[in-house]
Amino acid sequence: MADNNTQAAESVFRADTNGYFGAYGGAELPPHLVAPIAEVREAYAKAVNDPEFQAEFHDLMAKYVGRPSLLYYAENLTKKMGGAKIYLKREDLNHSGAHKINHCLGEVLLAKRLGKKKVIAETGAGQHGVALATAAALLGLECEIHMGEIDVEKQHPNVIRMQLLGAKVVPVSAGGRSLKEAVDSAFDTYAADYQDTMFCIGSVVGPDPYPSMVRDFQSVVGKEARQQIQEVEGRLPDAIVACVGGGSNAMGLFDAFLGDAEVDIYGVEPGGEGLSGNRHAATMAKGSAGFIHGMNTLVLQEEDGSPSPVHSIASGLDYPGVGPQHAALRDAGRVNYVTCDDREALEAFSELSRTEGIIPALESSHAVAYACKLAKEMGPDQIVIANLSGRGDKDVDYVAERLGL
Ligand SMILES: *Cc1c(COP(=O)(O)O)cnc(C)c1O
Numbered sequence: 196m197a198d199n200n201t202q203a204a205e206s207v208f209r210a211d212t213n214g215y216f217g218a219y220g221g222a223e224l225p226p227h228l229v230a231p232i233a234e235v236r237e238a239y240a241k242a243v244n245d246p247e248f249q250a251e252f253h254d255l256m257a258k259y260v261g262r263p264s265l266l267y268y269a270e271n272l273t274k275k276m277g278g279a280k281i282y283l284k285r286e287d288l289n290h291s292g293a294h295k296i297n298h299c300l301g302e303v304l305l306a307k308r309l310g311k312k313k314v315i316a317e318t319g320a321g322q323h324g325v326a327l328a329t330a331a332a333l334l335g336l337e338c339e340i341h342m343g344e345i346d347v348e349k350q351h352p353n354v355i356r357m358q359l360l361g362a363k364v365v366p367v368s369a370g371g372r373s374l375k376e377a378v379d380s381a382f383d384t385y386a387a388d389y390q391d392t393m394f395c396i397g398s399v400v401g402p403d404p405y406p407s408m409v410r411d412f413q414s415v416v417g418k419e420a421r422q423q424i425q426e427v428e429g430r431l432p433d434a435i436v437a438c439v440g441g442g443s444n445a446m447g448l449f450d451a452f453l454g455d456a457e458v459d460i461y462g463v464e465p466g467g468e469g470l471s472g473n474r475h476a477a478t479m480a481k482g483s484a485g486f487i488h489g490m491n492t493l494v495l496q497e498e499d500g501s502p503s504p505v506h507s508i509a510s511g512l513d514y515p516g517v518g519p520q521h522a523a524l525r526d527a528g529r530v531n532y533v534t535c536d537d538r539e540a541l542e543a544f545s546e547l548s549r550t551e552g553i554i555p556a557l558e559s560s561h562a563v564a565y566a567c568k569l570a571k572e573m574g575p576d577q578i579v580i581a582n583l584s585g586r587g588d589k590d591v592d593y594v595a596e597r598l599g600l
Contacts, residue, residue: 204529207520208453214403217526218484219492219519222402228382228489231389236404238309243411248308255300256415259333260289264416266423266580271550272567279433279573281566283553283583284420284448293556293585294413294444295326299395301412303330306393313337313392315385317377319346320510321353322589323397328362338362339392341381343373352589375502378488398441399518402489406518413447420580421451428578434459434569437582438561439532440476440511442518444584453529462521463565465507466534476505478517479525479532487516508537508597509557511585539564544587544594556585557594 242248256262265285286294318324324340331338396405437445439462467475485494495503495515502515524530543564566581
């Protein structure tokens, strides 16, 4: 990457005082949400510089989540691809099986610091709801998860998990009875009751401070990986790869490497059934500047500005927007955004399961697929790190059906 590119990119490594990364971000809120979100912003600005808060967070990371997670050299996969060495950052080994627990614990810790009794969120496929319910159970806060009625039916095991963890699941029957309605319902409940409640967003999306705050909580992933690869290889990787839904596991891995101009960075979006038509969720490839969930970012949208219907084989990736910092990093030329389609993700799912004995989440399979593609084009003296954002146990029934097992 040329030096002038790196300089241009640096301005989007951190948000400005209004929460903007270049042209994207901000906090454009309806009047009833201005005060509640301002409270979160102030609290986080203090917590981020408070050694006691940071120590408590990192203590939980070590003693509850099980960090540092392994940086695993996938030797069998490397040999099969016949190119660069492939390393996997094993977020699938975290307690609760994915990276989401990192930011959920950070957010619930902040809620506790604010003296709140309850955390609230929406969930689509249920992964965020389960991670938040886990963190709330540990830290002794009530947890309320809003979920569209259709998703409640489709994601029954996650509904049970949340209930077992002590959370209250609120089915939402308005409109299309899906994620969009669940977001509105959760925000309205929050606005009415924010003295006692904090809203916890599940990715690097939403109004400022959430994109920065969730990135900071996830940045432990890249900090560890950067140190681990230097310990085993004595140098930085040539490329790093992560899947991008909203973009939290990707920002978590990328953040520590943004200033390393010699490291190529790849974000992999879900190409679904192909980029023509709307059976994908490739916001970078096909979206345009727009507004969603309190932020300015790239959005897959209809002519009237409403979010388009999206699809991915990985339910955690089917979001019509993307974290604003990703949009800015693309414009600045620091991160390359590419796509993998459903079929490639499914192939990588099977490949990693068979060659390494690791069953990846379908979301993470997008990163594995692209890392394999890259490795094949690179030399044996080169290194690729892929973020294995979660384990695939949740996906086995669906994959078995697709593969006719
Ligand atoms: C939710 C989820 C994702 C997508 O979310 P990001 O915010 O884009 O990281 C990716 N992988 C797994 C395993 C998930 O559960």
